[in-house]
Every structure is written in C-alpha cells, then in structure tokens.
Amino acid sequence: MSEQPLMNLSQPQPVSGWNAATSSWLPAVILLLVTIVLWEAAVRIFSISSFIVPAPSEIAKSLVAQWGTLMQATVVTAGEILFGFLVSVIVGIALALVIVRFDWLGRALYPLVVLFQNVPKVALAPIFILWFGYGLAPKIGLILVIAFFPVTLSMLAGMQSVDRSLLSLVNSVGASPTQILFRIRVPHSLPSLMAGTKIAATLSVIGAIVGEFAGASDGLGYVIQFASTQLDTPLVFAALLLVSVLGIAFYYAAEILERIVVPWAPKFSQA
Amino acid sequence: MQVETIRPAGGRSTHIRHDDLISAKGVSVVMGTDQNRQLILRDIDLSVPKGSFVSLIGPSGCGKSTLLKVLAGLVSPSSGSVSVAGVSPGEAARKRMIGLVFQDANLLPWKNAVDNASMLLGIADKSMSRAALRARGQEMLELVGLGDAAHKRPNELSGGMRQRVAIARALALDPAVLLMDEPFGALDAITRDSMGQSLLEIWQRTGKTIVLVTHSIDEAIQLSRQVHVLGINPGRITQSLDIPLPYPRDTSVTEVPEFVRLVLQLRTMLRSSHEPGDAT
Incomplete structure (x- = not known):
C-alpha cells in the first residue's frame, strides 16, 4: 500500500494507462527477478545445504511435488482466515456501535478494550487450544482477538471525527441520537472503517498461522511446522510462499471491497 | 436615501x-x-x-x-x-x-446534491417520503441555480457550488x-x-x-x-x-x-x- 505513492514521486510526469501501470511495477519486478537469480547463484556457488537455505529451484520443485497436499492445506487455512476475518469485522463493528451509542457502556468498555489490546494475544493460542480443541474454533477465536481491534478503533475514529458544525446543524432541527448515528456517523466512518478492515485482513492471516502452530492437524501453518521437524526446508519455503499469496489475496480483496463500499471516499493509494 | x-x-x-x-x-x-x-x-x-x-x-x-x-x-x-x-x-x-449556513458547506460526501439539499428536512420531518424529499431538494437546487447538478456528489462540485447546495439545504426547511x-x-x-x-x-x-x-x-x-x-x-x-x-x-x-x-x-x-x- 505504501510503495505506490513512492513510485508516484519518482514519476516525473503523469503517464497514461498501461504505460503508467508498467512503469510503476517494472522496477519492483526487475528487483525481484534479480534477487531470485542472485539467491540461486549464491546457493550454488557456496554450495549451501538445502535444509539451511534452499535454492529457488528447490522450492519450486517441492511446490510441484507436494502440490496436492499444499493446495489442500491452503484451502483449510483460507477458510479459517475468511471465517475469522468476517467474525472479527462483525464483532469489531458491533463493539464500535455499542460504544458510541450507549455512552455509559462505552465508558465502561472502551478502557477495557484498550487494556486488552496490550495482552500479547499470540500467547493466548495454547489456552484457546485447551478450551476449544484442535478444530476450527480456536483459530477463529485467535483471529478474532487479534483482528477485531483495528476494526473497532478505526470505526470509532471515523464516527467521532464528524465535523462539529455539521452536528450542530442536524441537532438544531431536533435529530435523535439514533438518526445522528445511522444517518451521519456510520456513513461518515466508512472510509476509516475500510482502512481498519484492510489491517484486519492482514492480521487474520497471522492469526490463522499462529493458531495452526499452536495445535492443528491441517493447514499451511501445520505444514510449515511439520516440514521443519523433518528438515524439509524447501517445503517450508513453499508453504511460506503460499501463505504470502493468501495474505496478498486477502488484502486486495479488502481493497476491492473498499472501492465498492466507499466509491466517494478520497483515494489515498492511486497508482 | x-x-x-x-x-x-x-x-x-x-x-x-x-x-x-x-x-x-x-x-x-x-x-x-x-x-x-x-x-x-x-x-x-x-x-x-x-x-x-x-x-x-x-x-x-x-x-x-x-x-x-x-x-x-x-x-x-x-x-x-x-x-x-x-x-x-x-x-x-x-x-x-431557522436555516443555518456556515463557512464550510459541510455536505455529506456520500450523497449527491439533491439528497444533500433535502438532508436536514428529511431528519426534521420523518413523515416525508423519499420522492417528496427529492422533489423539494430539486426545487431548492433550482432556486440556487444548481438545477442541473442534482446528481453530482460534493467532490464533483466547486467550492461555490457546494455552498449553494448548503444554502439550498437551509432553504429546504422553509425557515x-x-x-x-x-x-x-x-x-x-x-x-x-x-x-x-x-x-x-x-x-x-x-x-x-x-x-x-x-x-x-x-x-x-x-x-x-x-x-x-x-x-x-x-x-x-x-x-x-x-x-x-x-x-x-x-x-x-x-x-x-x-x-x-x-x-x-x-x-x-x-x-x-x-x-x-x-x-x-
């Protein structure tokens, strides 16, 4: 998200359409290819053992050989991420609405939510396994505690940043608190909420993998852990690659959602 | 004189x-x-x-x-x-x-001009239908000389046009x-x-x-x-x-x-x- 404005800075003048897209992506693609080639060369020249740093070609071989297992694990992890992400967004929004609408409840809840944010939630994973077993539930729970906070916080920030004179305008004609909430505050918070949702999408991937590390019999996190005990480092890297692809996919899905939900919002990341 | x-x-x-x-x-x-x-x-x-x-x-x-x-x-x-x-x-x-107009037009960025013009009226009078609100909004936009910009969002309007919508919004209350x-x-x-x-x-x-x-x-x-x-x-x-x-x-x-x-x-x-x- 942050690399695109940087690219814009290095562009002397606006280039239109396909050319603009190519010229903004090309340097990154070239750098990536050069890195892969250097990596491959370094591993071969210094004959580094493949269980310490596998060459890109080894990783690719492993990816092809274990394709079936890896795909099955990817589907499991993707399911956890999607489910956990949706639960986080729903809970996060509900919490923000309750905090804003019911003042006394908000004053009770908000400090506790912030306090809870300081708990290292990754450390909760073993407890969730203890409580909910090895299935889907502990992963959803872990994603929820990791990912709801940016949703709640960004929506609260959006709802509370409504201009005072706009509020006095609607107050002067006798608007009810519910009217102000749903006609002004909630729509006004959407651009900010969508930014928080994108962060939650990224955190959901982390939550799922950590959940699988703590105890699972399936999924990419499980593959990574299992492969590393077998010293099958190429497989570890292959699984890592797929986790990264999942992360990118979820991030861009959230960004597409943003464009659908708030087409009127000012664009921060225009290529 | x-x-x-x-x-x-x-x-x-x-x-x-x-x-x-x-x-x-x-x-x-x-x-x-x-x-x-x-x-x-x-x-x-x-x-x-x-x-x-x-x-x-x-x-x-x-x-x-x-x-x-x-x-x-x-x-x-x-x-x-x-x-x-x-x-x-x-x-x-x-x-x-009382109709209020401030230095900042304070329009709702997610609504077009006609819905912005009728926004306050809609909050004040819950009994009015959407169509009636639109009609009133359109009438007020015409009064301020923005009759043909009804479907534009605030970010498509100039500062002066936004302020005209704000005036239309105040007038829609018939204050x-x-x-x-x-x-x-x-x-x-x-x-x-x-x-x-x-x-x-x-x-x-x-x-x-x-x-x-x-x-x-x-x-x-x-x-x-x-x-x-x-x-x-x-x-x-x-x-x-x-x-x-x-x-x-x-x-x-x-x-x-x-x-x-x-x-x-x-x-x-x-x-x-x-x-x-x-x-x-």
Whole structure:
C-alpha cells in the first residue's frame, strides 16, 4: 500500500494507462527477478545445504511435488482466515456501535478494550487450544482477538471525527441520537472503517498461522511446522510462499471491497 | 436615501417594533472554566425586522459568530433574552424556522446534491417520503441555480457550488430566517460576487429574513439593509449603519458615490471598534 505513492514521486510526469501501470511495477519486478537469480547463484556457488537455505529451484520443485497436499492445506487455512476475518469485522463493528451509542457502556468498555489490546494475544493460542480443541474454533477465536481491534478503533475514529458544525446543524432541527448515528456517523466512518478492515485482513492471516502452530492437524501453518521437524526446508519455503499469496489475496480483496463500499471516499493509494 | 442612524455604544434602542422577527435584549455570553472566565459578548441589543437583510461585521474575535450561534440556539446566553418569531431560538430551530449556513458547506460526501439539499428536512420531518424529499431538494437546487447538478456528489462540485447546495439545504426547511456565518469566506473574489448576487435574488424572491456575519465591508454594504458593527474585548455592538441604497442592487452599486461614502463611513466605524470597550 505504501510503495505506490513512492513510485508516484519518482514519476516525473503523469503517464497514461498501461504505460503508467508498467512503469510503476517494472522496477519492483526487475528487483525481484534479480534477487531470485542472485539467491540461486549464491546457493550454488557456496554450495549451501538445502535444509539451511534452499535454492529457488528447490522450492519450486517441492511446490510441484507436494502440490496436492499444499493446495489442500491452503484451502483449510483460507477458510479459517475468511471465517475469522468476517467474525472479527462483525464483532469489531458491533463493539464500535455499542460504544458510541450507549455512552455509559462505552465508558465502561472502551478502557477495557484498550487494556486488552496490550495482552500479547499470540500467547493466548495454547489456552484457546485447551478450551476449544484442535478444530476450527480456536483459530477463529485467535483471529478474532487479534483482528477485531483495528476494526473497532478505526470505526470509532471515523464516527467521532464528524465535523462539529455539521452536528450542530442536524441537532438544531431536533435529530435523535439514533438518526445522528445511522444517518451521519456510520456513513461518515466508512472510509476509516475500510482502512481498519484492510489491517484486519492482514492480521487474520497471522492469526490463522499462529493458531495452526499452536495445535492443528491441517493447514499451511501445520505444514510449515511439520516440514521443519523433518528438515524439509524447501517445503517450508513453499508453504511460506503460499501463505504470502493468501495474505496478498486477502488484502486486495479488502481493497476491492473498499472501492465498492466507499466509491466517494478520497483515494489515498492511486497508482 | 437620507437618514442613517448612528447609535452610540451601549445606547439602547427604546422603540421595539412589533414586526421584529428576532430580538435580543441585554445578551451576554461568558465562556470558559471558573479559573479562566471570558466575557465573549456584553449587553447585546439587537432587533431584526421581518424580511430584512442585516449584516454583523467586526474584527476577528469580536464574537460575531457567537452572536449568530446565540440567535440560532446553539449557544445559550449567560444573561439576557433572545426571541425568534416569539419563541426561544432552540424552539424556533426545532420548528424549522431557522436555516443555518456556515463557512464550510459541510455536505455529506456520500450523497449527491439533491439528497444533500433535502438532508436536514428529511431528519426534521420523518413523515416525508423519499420522492417528496427529492422533489423539494430539486426545487431548492433550482432556486440556487444548481438545477442541473442534482446528481453530482460534493467532490464533483466547486467550492461555490457546494455552498449553494448548503444554502439550498437551509432553504429546504422553509425557515423564517436565514442565519449565515461567513458563508462566502472561503471563496475567491469572483465567486463571492456572484454568490452575493444570487443571495440577493433569493432574498427578494423568498422574502426570508437574513442575518449575515461577514468580515467584508463591501459585502456588508452591497447586500444588507442594515449593518451592525461589533467591537472587541468584550464583544458588543458599537454602532449601526443603515444602508439606504435602493434594491434591486447589482455589482454596479459599488460604483455609486453613495456606496463609496458608506464604505468610508463603515471603515471609520470599524477602526474605532478596535478600541477596547473598557477604558483602561
């Protein structure tokens, strides 16, 4: 998200359409290819053992050989991420609405939510396994505690940043608190909420993998852990690659959602 | 074209006319905490006749915006009384008798112009159908000269157009009085001129009472029937100036010798209003 404005800075003048897209992506693609080639060369020249740093070609071989297992694990992890992400967004929004609408409840809840944010939630994973077993539930729970906070916080920030004179305008004609909430505050918070949702999408991937590390019999996190005990480092890297692809996919899905939900919002990341 | 009454500072006008839409008597506003109390407005007497166009002008910090907020019911005076159409400002606002326009148009970015224009009316009158609100919004957009921009979102409108939508939104309530706080303050000079002309046309067509807060001497004289000058420390009405130029006025009014004379007079009044009220 942050690399695109940087690219814009290095562009002397606006280039239109396909050319603009190519010229903004090309340097990154070239750098990536050069890195892969250097990596491959370094591993071969210094004959580094493949269980310490596998060459890109080894990783690719492993990816092809274990394709079936890896795909099955990817589907499991993707399911956890999607489910956990949706639960986080729903809970996060509900919490923000309750905090804003019911003042006394908000004053009770908000400090506790912030306090809870300081708990290292990754450390909760073993407890969730203890409580909910090895299935889907502990992963959803872990994603929820990791990912709801940016949703709640960004929506609260959006709802509370409504201009005072706009509020006095609607107050002067006798608007009810519910009217102000749903006609002004909630729509006004959407651009900010969508930014928080994108962060939650990224955190959901982390939550799922950590959940699988703590105890699972399936999924990419499980593959990574299992492969590393077998010293099958190429497989570890292959699984890592797929986790990264999942992360990118979820991030861009959230960004597409943003464009659908708030087409009127000012664009921060225009290529 | 003859008389202009200059009221000395602190002098109370004794004649209270029956057709005053707004009347404030002895209004003072104190703000701040107990340790740091500040007298924002002192002993304001103001009467605005029905159908009139009145401007409040003064140096920044004189409390002219606060005075407008008092008239709108957004700030309650610490002492004194205010009535708008015979009731308290707050009640008048709830009865949709007050239309507000601020320097910032404050449009909802997710709604198009016509929905923005009818937004306040929709909140105030829950019984109105969507179609009726749209029709009213469209009617008001046409009144402010934006009839063909109904489906544009605020980010597709210029600053002047956004402010026109804000005026349409206030007019949609069909208020008795339009209270405007530096509505053209953020606009460039050319846009300001055409907005002023439009406002005059709207005023003459609808017969609304208008109270305009401005820091522009030209604008105050060009548009209003009466100008009240506010002094600073504390904010108070130091002088009032009647503008006897005939309506309808257009921008050519600025070339009339009488206009130039009024500008000079108002400028002198403003200069003396900078002096603190309490001789120290």
